[in-house]
Amino acid sequence: MRLAWLALVGSACGGGTEPAPAPAARAIGTIAPAASSDDLQVATVNGRPVWGSCVAAQIARGAAKAKAEALDQCVGFELMAQEAERRGLSTDASVADATRSAMVNRLVETAFEDTYTTPESLGAPMTKWLDDNARRMHRPELRTSTYARLVVPKDASPEVEAKARQVAEKIAAEVTGETGLFSVNLEDIAKRIAAGSGVTIEVADGKLMPRASLDPAYGDALFALPDVGRASGAVRTPWGWDVILYTSGLPAKESTREELAAERFPDMRRQTFQAWVNQLIKQHGIKIELDQAQLQKLEDAS
Numbered sequence: 001m002r003l004a005w006l007a008l009v010g011s012a013c014g015g016g017t018e019p020a021p022a023p024a025a026r027a028i029g030t031i032a033p034a035a036s037s038d039d040l041q042v043a044t045v046n047g048r049p050v051w052g053s054c055v056a057a058q059i060a061r062g063a064a065k066a067k068a069e070a071l072d073q074c075v076g077f078e079l080m081a082q083e084a085e086r087r088g089l090s091t092d093a094s095v096a097d098a099t100r101s102a103m104v105n106r107l108v109e110t111a112f113e114d115t116y117t118t119p120e121s122l123g124a125p126m127t128k129w130l131d132d133n134a135r136r137m138h139r140p141e142l143r144t145s146t147y148a149r150l151v152v153p154k155d156a157s158p159e160v161e162a163k164a165r166q167v168a169e170k171i172a173a174e175v176t177g178e179t180g181l182f183s184v185n186l187e188d189i190a191k192r193i194a195a196g197s198g199v200t201i202e203v204a205d206g207k208l209m210p211r212a213s214l215d216p217a218y219g220d221a222l223f224a225l226p227d228v229g230r231a232s233g234a235v236r237t238p239w240g241w242d243v244i245l246y247t248s249g250l251p252a253k254e255s256t257r258e259e260l261a262a263e264r265f266p267d268m269r270r271q272t273f274q275a276w277v278n279q280l281i282k283q284h285g286i287k288i289e290l291d292q293a294q295l296q297k298l299e300d301a302s
Contacts, residue, residue, distance in 0.1 A: 031048055031049070032048075032049065032050070032051060032054070032078070032081075034049070034051055034053070035051060035053035036053070039051050039052055039053050040052035042055060042071065042074075043071065043074075043075055045075055045078040045079055045082065046082060048078060048082065050071070050074045050075055050078050051074075054070075054074040054077075055067055055070040055071050055074055056070075058070035058073050058074065112273060112276055116269055116272060118265070119258075119261035119262060119264070119265045119268075120261075122265070122268055122269065122272060125268065125272070126261060126264070126265075126268060129264060129268065130257055130260060130261055130264075133260070133264075134257075136255070136260055137254065137255045137256065137257065137259075137260055138254060138255075139250070139252060139253045139254075139255070140210040140211065140212070140252050141210065141211070141223070141249065141250070141251055141252040142208045142209060142210055142249055142250040143208070143209065143211075143222055143223065143246060143248070143249040144205065144206055144207065144208045144209075144247045144248045144249065145205070145206040145222050145244050145245060145246055145247055146183040146186055146187070146203065146204070146205050146206065146244075146245045146247050147202075147203070147204060147206065147218075147242045147243065147244050147245070148168075148171055148186050148187065148189075148190035148201065148202075148203050148242065148243045148245075149201065149202040149203070149204075149237075149239060149240050149241070149242045150164035150165075150167050150168045150194065150199050150200070150201055150240050150241040150242075151164070151199070151200040151201070151202060151239060151240040152164045152239070152240040152241065160199070163197065163198065163199050164199050164240055164241045165234060165236075165241050167193060167194050167197050167199050167201075167241075168234035168240075168241035168242070168243055169233075169234045169241075170193050171186075171189060171190045171193050171194070171234070171243045172231070172232070172233045172234045172243050174189050174193070175189060175231040175243060175245070176231055176232065176233050178229075178230070178231065179227065179229050179230060180229040181229045181230065181231055181245055182229070182247075183203075183205060183245065183247060186203065186231060186243065186245045187203040190203055190243065191203070205247070208248075208249075208250070211223045215237055215238060217235055217236060217237050217238075218235065218237050218242065218244065221233075221235040221242070221244050222244050222246060225244075225246040227246070228246050228247060228248060228249065229245075229246065229247075230245070230246055231243055231244065231245045231246070232244040232245075
C-alpha cells in the first residue's frame with residue numbers, strides 16, 4: 001500500500017513530475033515546481049517547497065481521504081526525493097529515464113487524454129463506425145461447437161453412407177444424454193469407436209456463430225442443445241454424419257447506440273492516439289531517420 005501512494009505522489013507533486021531546471025551541480029533537478037503561478041506552498045522540507053497542488057491531486061486520485069493525510073504523503077515524498085539526491089541517485093541514468101517518461105506521461109495526459117474523454121470526442125470516425133456497424137446493436141445468440149464427423153463424399157456408395165451413419169449413431173449413443181462433456185471427451189470417444197471401421201473421421205472445433213450462419217441441419221442440432229457440455233444425436237449434414245457438442249456461447253444482446261459506442265471507445269481511442277502522434281510529427285516538421293547499419297548490428301547481436 002505504501003508503494004502505491006508513493007507512486008501516486010510521484011505523479012502528482014507540483015502538478016506533475018516534470019523537474020525544475022537543474023542547477024549546474026546536478027544532472028537532474030529534484031525540486032518540485034509549482035503547478036501554476038497561484039499554486040500555494042503549503043510546507044517546506046529542508047527549505048524545499050511542498051505545493052498545494054500535490055495535496056489536491058492526492059485527494060482527487062483517491063490516494064488520500066483527507067487533506068492531512070495527503071499532506072503527510074506529499075511531505076514524505078519530498079523527504080525521499082531529498083534522500084535519493086543525497087545518495088547520488090539524481091544523476092543515475094535510470095532516474096533520467098524516469099524523468100523523461102514522466103514528462104511524456106504528462107504530455108499524453110494533458111494533450112491527449114484530457115481531449116479524448118468520451119466516444120463523442122472522437123467525432124466523425126466514431127460516427128462512421130457506428131453507422132457501419134449498426135447491426136451490432138442486435139446481436140443474436142452465438143454458439144461454438146466441436147463436431148465428430150464421419151465423412152461421406154458426394155459420390156459415396158450407399159454402403160459408405162450406411163456405415164458412416166452406423167458409426168455416428170454408436171458415438172451418439174455414448175454421448176447423448178451426458179452432461180459436462182469437453183471437446184477432448186468427444187474426440188476420444190469418437191476415434192475409439194471409429195477405429196477400424198474404414199470410415200474417415202474428422203474432429204474439429206467450430207467458430208462462434210449465430211444459427212443463421214450455419215448449415216440448417218447443423219445449426220438446428222446445435223441450438224437445440226439445452227446446455228454447454230451436451231452433445232447431439234447423429235445428424236446428416238452436407239459433409240457426412242455429425243455428432244455435435246455445444247462448447248460455449250454468448251446470449252442474445254440488444255444494445256443502444258450509446259452502449260455500442262462505449263464498448264468500442266477504448267480500441268478506437270488507441271487508434272486515434274497513433275493519428276495524434278503522427279499529427280504532432282507533421283505539425284512540428286519532425287524528421288525521423290533510421291540508421292540501418294546500426295539496426296542491423298542490433299539484429300545480428302540478438
